[in-house]
Amino acid sequence: MTAPTTTGRLAGKVALITGGASGIGQACAVLFAKEGADIVVADLSDGSKTISLVEAEGRKAVAIKTDTTKAEDNQAAVDLAVETFGHLDVVVASAGVASVNRSEDPASNLVENLDVEKFTRVIDINVTGVMLTDQAAIRQMLKQGTGGSIINIASTAGKIPLAGAAPYCVSKAGVHMLSKVLAVELATRGIRVNAVGPGYTRTPMWDVDEDSPAGQVAMSITPMGRNGTPEEQAQACLFLADEKASSFMTGQMLHPAGGQFTG
Template identity: 35%
Template sequence: MTTTPSAPVAVVTGADSGIGRATAVRLARLGMDVGITWHTDRAGAEETAAEVAKEGRRAETEHLDLTGPPAAADVVDRLADRLGGIDALVNNAGTGTATPFTEIAPDTLRHVLDVDLIGPFLCGQRAARRMIAQGRGGRIINVTSVHEHQPKVGAAPYCAAKGGLGLLTQVMALELAEHGILVNSVAPGEIATPMTGQEDTDVRTEPRPGVPLGRPGDAREVAEVIAFLAGDTGSYVTGASWTVDGGMTRMGPMAGSGLRDDSWRRV
């Protein structure tokens, strides 16, 4: 016999700021209790929890260091135990590099792969096992990047990890569909977050000539797509990559982030 918690439960990794925080708050608004993980910013995670509480939902926080697999994935089980189950996992925690390929140290390579690929693999595995045991399906959303699809100079480990996570998403979608578990990736472009040095920036004041929409994205715009995939409205969507980039990938991320004027818009 299966049991149902008083509210659906989501776990969002790296929810102490940026896309993770916006997602946690948006899922709370959707009616979900939220498990929040943080790596270095405990105060940020507590601020996110307070925002979730303002939406009338429960929040629990846990420290997560994805460079310590496989035990790091225990956080999924701990949060699920405290919140009464798990219905959605958002693998959002991530890291990157800005180093030429020939200069990347093995330790740096391993660090990025652990955080951006192996960690989401293991957290997704834990969540899927619990969802199967619960017997009511679920959602797993892997936050990748436009670099799931296209390369960037200086980001070899990041691109390798995000590209791998994108294909892993497709395998997960195929294998977990029979259990009613839908798996998708969300691939942001340049989003105004602490990771890009633009926390609390009004994106409308930041010109990006190389991006068709002419500006960076707001974390809440990414959260809206994640909420669609995590909720009932995304019930026939699985195995897809949802790019949220203002059209950047149509230009190519190298061009989209590097062009300095609008001359490309005219013949």
């Protein structure tokens, strides 16, 4: 597959990416850098690899250790963007966790047996964490008065009920609705808020071959019959980050999902 030609679609922009040390977040950082953006990598994990990849594209990047469930950490990441690059234009809220440990007894993940702490941990990270990231970014974007684009990473699991994955499904449905509410609140103030709902995508969270038992179940609801890539998800995020390409789009969720919602 030939790589898409870069056109400087984000030239002069600054993007804050939570969960940017790996997976979809890292792919967004690299693609956005190719398109001219400087990057802030906010992650609990070491972001040095992402920084190197961004710098290889000729852009600048900084990393900050960030627990997105803490308001002060999100504010520190936004402050770093402004202190380092002068402004903040794009946010990708990609930090998140799965609710299912495939080494566990599957019955333990059914709602009737679910440990409440497991449920609240996923909600705290996947919903409250996204809200706090968005909140800190919105305050800065409103202060700047130059608008911006916020992209929250949800999932097709926010629309497809998966037995044994209640925390994840509920959390991603929450991200979808959070994005819609914020879009309405900010529609007249220059900030667009959208979501990307990936289907099964090969990341550290979903390192599953298509022909494995779990993979076969996943492919049964994926007409294209394969896992997606982080780079494919990043392309959807780039579209939403591009203020020209998606200027009239807010409150929407794109689904790079191999055809899961063709029916």
